[in-house]
Amino acid sequence: MSKVYVDQTSFRLTCTVGVNVTGATVTQVRYCKPSGSTGQWTAGVSGSTAGILYVDGSTSVKFDEAGKWALWGYVTFSDTRSAPGEMVFQHIYLEGE
Secondary structure, eight states, X not given: OXXXXXXXXXXXXXXXXXXXXXXXXXXXXXXXXXXXXXXXXXXXXXXXXXXXEEEEOOSSSOOOSOEEEEEEEEEEETTSOEEEOOOEEEEEEOTTO
């Protein structure tokens, strides 16, 4: 992902969970903000056998704090199996930085 700014709504974030996600009932990108609060966005699947998830920026999917965000993919299957992806970090900038 290239440089992203606070409240930017035009971006695509992709991540990998490392397992085939065919049949997953929950697909998410989870995050930890610089302030320490956590959450998740519902993710789409762009490569089910490769475990590639994505979220597109929108009014409800945006970074609302500047600083270092931790991000990772997460899937759950109907039989309660789950798989988190590897955590990555993205610095989010204030407009004009």
